[in-house]
Amino acid sequence: MNIVPFPERDQWPALLARPVQEAQDIEAKVNPILDKVRKEGDEGIKELALKFDKTVLDNIAFTEAELSGAADKLDETLKEAIGQAYQNIYKFHEAQLQPAEKIETMPGVTCWRKSVGIEKVGIYIPGGSAPLFSTVLMLGIPAKIAGCKEVVLCTPSDHPAILYAAQLVGVTKAFRIGGAQAIAAMAYGTESVPKVYKIFGPGNQYVTTAKMLVSKEGIAIDMPAGPSEVAVYADDSAIPAFVAADLLSQAEHGPDSQVLLVSTSKKLLSAVNLTLSSQMDKLPRRDLAAQSIANSKAILLDNEEDAIDLLNQYAAEHLILSVENAEAVSEQIVNAGSIFLGNYTPESCGDYASGTNHTLPTNGYARAYSGVSVDSFVKKITIQNITKEGIRQIGPVVEAMAAAESLDAHKKAVSIRLKSLL
């Protein structure tokens, strides 16, 4: 990795810039795909599958036989691993459900919120360069806990682990559709694919752009979850081989993934660089990782304060703190999708099985967005109940405010009740 020693603060934005994604160019490619699916439905999807996935689709939907036959195609070790991951993810997400608390704001005036699962949701499971069946668990489990009635899955891959996981989480319909056309299908609906209210899931630039575009047409989306990225902050207590392995774990996602190493120790940066190349050479996805590493940087800083400022400015999807006082440092991090503490918490564990969600904001969106959780799959409806005593208490407050806004009908809706109680 290219070591950048002691950059001035005004150089940070250029250093931290993600690989350029020409939004307009991608939109110009994605818009016609959205249009085609909107106008031509299933037939349009089949043509696009042939063009972009080189796949002849007879059936857009996975059949019952394909779904139920998936388990037989997986070995027992993998099924057990998926089962354990399922339990951990379920346990962590179930704890996110909070009981509705009734709050009496004034005597006789009670307000509360109830959570309702979004009735129809769509989940996109990436399958272009790797069949990410772990994403089925990350999206399907919170959807199930939230009580979503219809969960539609789209993926370009027919990997049996995706289909097996889809059944575990209780997906209602699954389709072999990838890319922007999958997002369009779930956003507009087709003869086969039900239209949903909210679309979730990570994906490449076409998928992410399609999500952003349909969100302008009234379809809710979880967040922009694009190419994976990781930042590692390491000191001399870090183990260089572990740090290199963590950087490579995200670099192998693809050439547009960015990894960043930050340290106040030159010795550590050099040691990581030494082991990085030899570890990379042994990877089957070496070429993908190498392109990502070539775009990435190792930044040497003067002190911890600078390091924390830089990391907060970068707002990494994943942030690994391989430093002695990791938990204390994490208290000072305000921008990150998910944080991993110490030498024995590899980011891969969060990707698959520790319990947290791996669908996280990339490209700096962690400044404003959280990763997926049960909350992402629910709406909160507020409810209130006012008794006769309550209307006597709150009535004059509302009358005064409505009169000052010159909204007489608002005022009268209260006055008529107050008079009835005289």
Ligand SMILES: NC(=O)c1ccc[n+]([C@@H]2O[C@H](COP(=O)([O-])OP(=O)(O)OC[C@H]3O[C@@H](n4cnc5c(N)ncnc54)[C@H](O)[C@@H]3O)[C@@H](O)[C@H]2O)c1
């Ligand atoms: N942020 C997160 O939470 C998170 C989680 C998991 C994965 N990811 C990222 O998801 C991405 C997965 O990407 P992927 O490509 O492997 O799979 P993908 O399923 O997102 O995309 C594959 C689809 O892209 C479409 N496509 C390919 N080339 C195209 C072209 N030239 N024009 C139009 N459409 C085209 C095809 O239809 C194909 O089915 C990776 O970048 C990975 O880093 C992010």
Ligand SMILES: N[C@H](CO)Cc1c[nH]c[nH+]1
């Ligand atoms: N690192 C990805 C999120 O950015 C998630 C993933 C799935 N499988 C492997 N990794």
Ligand SMILES: [Zn+2]
């Ligand atoms: Zn990953």
